[in-house]
Amino acid sequence: MSVAQGMRCATVRLSNGLSIPILGLGTSSYGGYSHDAIVYALTECGVRHIDTAQQYDCEEKLNKSIRESGLPRSDLWLTNKLWPMDYGYQAAKKACLHSCALMGVEYFDLYLMHWPGSMKLGSSNREVRAETWRALEELYKEGVCRAIGVSNFKIHHLEQLEEDCNMVPHVNQVEYHPFQQPTHMIEYCHEKGIVFEGYCPLARGQVLSNPTVHQIAEKYGRTPAQICIRWSIQNGVVTIPKSVKKNRIKENCQVFGFQLEEADMAALGRLHDGRHVGWDPRDVE
Numbered sequence: 001m002s003v004a005q006g007m008r009c010a011t012v013r014l015s016n017g018l019s020i021p022i023l024g025l026g027t028s029s030y031g032g033y034s035h036d037a038i039v040y041a042l043t044e045c046g047v048r049h050i051d052t053a054q055q056y057d058c059e060e061k062l063n064k065s066i067r068e069s070g071l072p073r074s075d076l077w078l079t080n081k082l083w084p085m086d087y088g089y090q091a092a093k094k095a096c097l098h099s100c101a102l103m104g105v106e107y108f109d110l111y112l113m114h115w116p117g118s119m120k121l122g123s124s125n126r127e128v129r130a131e132t133w134r135a136l137e138e139l140y141k142e143g144v145c146r147a148i149g150v151s152n153f154k155i156h157h158l159e160q161l162e163e164d165c166n167m168v169p170h171v172n173q174v175e176y177h178p179f180q181q182p183t184h185m186i187e188y189c190h191e192k193g194i195v196f197e198g199y200c201p202l203a204r205g206q207v208l209s210n211p212t213v214h215q216i217a218e219k220y221g222r223t224p225a226q227i228c229i230r231w232s233i234q235n236g237v238v239t240i241p242k243s244v245k246k247n248r249i250k251e252n253c254q255v256f257g258f259q260l261e262e263a264d265m266a267a268l269g270r271l272h273d274g275r276h277v278g279w280d281p282r283d284v285e
């Protein structure tokens with residue numbers, strides 16, 4: 001099976017029956033944007049899933065890159081995220097449609113509330129989250145978003161959402177790599193039928209110099225990045241490494257032709273030290 005074929009076969013099923021490709025390409029503003037690398041990922045590496053956000057300021061650039069790839073919209077899984085500045089019922093709906101226009105698409109495959117905190121004065125975070133989520137529920141019913149979810153939500157945020165609203169999120173996207181393994185959240189998501197998606201799978205490069213990762217990489221004749229990405233997808237986690245370099249994107253996609261043995265999965269599982277390389281939403285009420 002070619003890399004591209006392997007990538008297309010590997011998906012995770014959401015509670016509404018849709019299948020999200022287990023491996024995607026990140027596009028955060030951290031580290032910049034490369035048009036050529038995105039086009040290369042889509043045309044040469046079989047990437048069909050792109051993760052972005054209003055906050056990354058690359059929606060128009062992605063519009064151009066996707067167009068240049070020549071791929072039909074229906075072949076792609078596009079995730080976008082709503083920034084707290086646009087939380088609230090009306091603002092959320094407007095921002096989603098604006099993001100669609102910037103990206104030149106009629107719908108998103110997945111639309112997430114980016115962060116549990118709100119920037120709206122005069123209302124509690126909980127009230128604003130619920131009001132915003134009701135807008136996402138409507139966008140879902142209208143077909144503007146084929147799936148809806150949240151990002152950086154802790155268990156108490158999800159519990160409140162369940163009490164206040166109707167739909168359970170399809171996905172929660174949180175930080176996940178060998179140093180940061182939120183086991184309780186993974187169990188909670190599993191119980192509630194929420195797909196757990198991990199971001200920063202390489203801990204922004206920090207995990208790549210770890211001796212255990214190196215040892216395992218040597219054993220399999222793979223790179224440290226491939227070992228970390230393989231570990232994440234082998235745990236069933238939707239995984240979205242980012243690179244703006246063509247050779248690294250190709251390398252990060254070559255994670256389907258091998259399997260890590262149980263002992264090696266366990267050794268990587270023991271690297272958890274609780275560190276965050278991104279935001280820590282623990283104190284958000």
Ligand SMILES: NC(=O)c1ccc[n+]([C@@H]2O[C@H](COP(=O)([O-])OP(=O)(O)OC[C@H]3O[C@@H](n4cnc5c(N)ncnc54)[C@H](OP(=O)(O)O)[C@@H]3O)[C@@H](O)[C@H]2O)c1
Pocket residue numbers: 025026027028030031051052114151152173174198199200201202203204205208223225226240241242243244245248249251252278
């Ligand atoms: N929901 C959220 O709040 C949230 C937060 C953070 C991130 N995310 C999403 O998750 C994606 C990934 O996270 P991230 O970019 O922060 O971290 P990451 O994927 O863990 O690491 C990216 C860094 O690793 C380097 N890199 C990539 N592949 C490599 C390889 N094979 N060998 C050596 N270095 C490599 C990249 O540099 P080069 O580009 O120079 O290769 C970049 O500096 C983001 O793009 C974004 O879509 C979501």
